[in-house]
Amino acid sequence: MTRIVEADYLVVGAGAMGMAFTDALVDHRDVRVAMVDRRHGVGGHWLAAYPFVRLHQSSCFYGVASTLLGDGQLQQRGPERGLQERATQAEICAYYAKVLERLVAGGSVDFFPNTEYLGDRTFVSRLSGESFEVPERCRVVDARYLAPSIPAESPPPFGVAQGARVIPVNALAMLDEAPPQYVIVGSGKTATDAVIWLLSRGVDPEAICWVRPRDPWMLNRAVIQPDPAIFLGAIADMMEASLGAADLDEVFVRLEERGVMLRVDRSVTPTMARTPTLATWELDQLRTIENVVRRGHIHTVDRGRLLFADGPVAVDPDAVVVHCAADGLRNPGRVPIWSRDAITLQTVRAGFPSFGAAVTGYVEATRTDDAEKNRICSPSIYGNSLQEWAQMIVHGSRNAAAVAAEPDIKEWSAGVATNPARVPPGYVPSTALDEVNERLARHTGPALARLAELM
Numbered sequence: 001m002t003r004i005v006e007a008d009y010l011v012v013g014a015g016a017m018g019m020a021f022t023d024a025l026v027d028h029r030d031v032r033v034a035m036v037d038r039r040h041g042v043g044g045h046w047l048a049a050y051p052f053v054r055l056h057q058s059s060c061f062y063g064v065a066s067t068l069l070g071d072g073q074l075q076q077r078g079p080e081r082g083l084q085e086r087a088t089q090a091e092i093c094a095y096y097a098k099v100l101e102r103l104v105a106g107g108s109v110d111f112f113p114n115t116e117y118l119g120d121r122t123f124v125s126r127l128s129g130e131s132f133e134v135p136e137r138c139r140v141v142d143a144r145y146l147a148p149s150i151p152a153e154s155p156p157p158f159g160v161a162q163g164a165r166v167i168p169v170n171a172l173a174m175l176d177e178a179p180p181q182y183v184i185v186g187s188g189k190t191a192t193d194a195v196i197w198l199l200s201r202g203v204d205p206e207a208i209c210w211v212r213p214r215d216p217w218m219l220n221r222a223v224i225q226p227d228p229a230i231f232l233g234a235i236a237d238m239m240e241a242s243l244g245a246a247d248l249d250e251v252f253v254r255l256e257e258r259g260v261m262l263r264v265d266r267s268v269t270p271t272m273a274r275t276p277t278l279a280t281w282e283l284d285q286l287r288t289i290e291n292v293v294r295r296g297h298i299h300t301v302d303r304g305r306l307l308f309a310d311g312p313v314a315v316d317p318d319a320v321v322v323h324c325a326a327d328g329l330r331n332p333g334r335v336p337i338w339s340r341d342a343i344t345l346q347t348v349r350a351g352f353p354s355f356g357a358a359v360t361g362y363v364e365a366t367r368t369d370d371a372e373k374n375r376i377c378s379p380s381i382y383g384n385s386l387q388e389w390a391q392m393i394v395h396g397s398r399n400a401a402a403v404a405a406e407p408d409i410k411e412w413s414a415g416v417a418t419n420p421a422r423v424p425p426g427y428v429p430s431t432a433l434d435e436v437n438e439r440l441a442r443h444t445g446p447a448l449a450r451l452a453e454l455m
Contacts, residue, residue, distance in 0.1 A: 005134050008032050008139065009141055012142055013036075015045060019063075021360055022035060024065050024066075024361030029365035034138075036123045037114075042097065045147070047093060057277055057352075058225060059085050062087070063095060064418075072084075083221060084226060141345065146332070150190075159300035167323065169323065183210075185211045185323055188272075196285055213296050215269075215272065217261050217263055218263070219276070219277045222280070226420065231420055235421070240443050242450050243450060251454070252386065264287060274383055295313065301321050330382070334346065336379070345357050347380045350393050355413075378402075388455075390452075
């Protein structure tokens with residue numbers, strides 16, 4: 001027998017985007033939301049993330065619009081002293097659990113954990129087998145469209161021969177005996193986190209082999225901060241660096257010279273631009289790894305060797321190969337956010353998915369015409385290649401302009417900490433911010449036109 005759940009919205013996926021959308025929606029409209037997730041709680045992939053992970057961005061840029069993640073404090077000690085705090089995995093999971101508790105207590109949200117959405121407005125408990133259905137009038141919100149894959153839940157994207165020792169990055173913290181060599185496989189944030197963590201535990205850099213299929217560009221964390229003069233100054237640098245550039249490689253080199261972009265090896269031109277943030281102290285640590293393999297993607301891991309398309313690379317027979325190569329940011333293709341079948345959550349700014357999902361929730365709560373909603377919030381993408389990074393900047397900037405043209409959204413977003421580009425109420429005017437705004441006003445239009453050509 002199927003139980004009917006009275007709801008105006010069915011949100012499928014209780015990760016960062018599903019939670020941010022739901023929070024903004026119910027805060028601005030009297031509706032009931034049924035939220036389902038196949039995991040045991042809210043928080044999405046954070047529930048299964050590796051234990052030493054931290055947000056790569058400031059805590060205040062993440063979470064839901066109504067509730068600040070963390071205390072909004074600067075770090076008081078350590079190599080990132082003076083930068084905004086960054087939450088741990090445990091802090092993020094606890095935060096989302098408290099947000100859910102508030103939403104449920106307010107009577108606007110019902111949460112169905114360990115539940116699989118079957119389509120056609122029906123879902124089933126993975127534990128009891130009980131079936132549920134929402135009314136035909138209930139609007140479906142797909143919060144899984146950009147759901148990341150992580151090593152703990154995804155098999156390695158390469159073959160593993162008998163006798164080879166391959167572990168997901170999560171298992172790295174549970175090793176009970178030091179291997180003679182660690183082989184880190186991956187180019188992104190997970191791989192850099194694994195290298196930094198091993199070094200912090202006293203592992204000799206010479207005991208680490210790093211397989212980087214592509215070299216990445218990363219943002220300097222010091223310029224991705226909630227101070228408007230700093231954050232908007234980095235955006236102004238991006239615009240100015242794009243003017244007159246012959247190609248995107250030149251744009252990124254110019255940004256490196258301005259201290260906005262970082263790369264591990266300055267002798268290699270990166271082709272990857274997912275641009276997580278990285279601190280300069282982490283960069284110094286990563287540069288101590290000299291055994292770097294750039295042979296493309298691994299085909300098979302065998303005991304004592306890694307097989308690539310162009311041949312093998314020898315490693316220690318007892319090496320531990322650490323799988324960090326899951327597709328953390330997905331680009332399945334842009335689709336209209338509002339369609340007849342569903343509201344499909346996607347990024348609408350240049351990065352910062354939490355704020356983008358919150359904007360989408362606010363627009364859904366305050367507008368009635370889907371065409372108008374799609375005009376205000378057209379989908380952007382995550383950057384991967386340099387060309388996709390340029391697309392992300394162009395699409396995100398156009399959306400930012402569309403939002404700024406809506407007085408109510410502009411006023412609301414100024415009070416939302418997850419909005420990285422906001423000038424918060426009460427911010428003391430400064431000459432530095434005035435100069436940044438003048439640079440943005442002068443260069444943004446021509447720069448976006450040039451990026452549109454280069455992308």
